[in-house]
Amino acid sequence: MPHHLMNLRHVPDDEADDIRALFDEHEVRYYETPPSRWGISMGGFWVNDDEEARRARALLDAYQQQRFETQRQAYEQGLARGDIGGVGSMFRRYPLRTLAACLAIVVIIGISLLPFIRLG
Known part of the structure; x- marks a missing residue:
């Protein structure tokens, strides 16, 4: 086997x-x-x-x-x-890329939560 x-x-x-x-x-x-x-x-x-x-x-x-x-x-x-390192070291090494990624995360979370926010 x-x-x-x-x-x-x-x-x-x-x-x-x-x-x-x-x-x-x-x-x-x-x-x-x-x-x-x-x-x-x-x-x-x-x-x-x-x-x-x-x-x-x-x-x-x-x-x-x-x-x-x-x-x-x-x-x-x-x-x-x-x-x-963590986000801090990524922000120091690649500030624009890290800021763009964080902004994209916030936008995705906002779009995902928008239907639930409108219910209240």
Whole structure:
């Protein structure tokens, strides 16, 4: 019976490539189904037998923990440099774009709430 190891929807290409290389390096017999363009099927990495699924899951868990740590470290370094932040940092870096986006949000909210405001 097939075992689904990982959903590939919204997975960055570099992460999927790393997992393929990891499975190839450890000779995991897996197959891959791509996610659909419209989000109907999830796609993913699959294996056929139980033992292979346990081994692949252990490799995948170790990889994901290591990736989490490196991505967290990169995020914290970006915060320290000022490259990453909230609305305030976006407004400082791109004032016109951020102001236009905020204005568009207000207009959309206003249009969405207009029928309810007219009821009262």
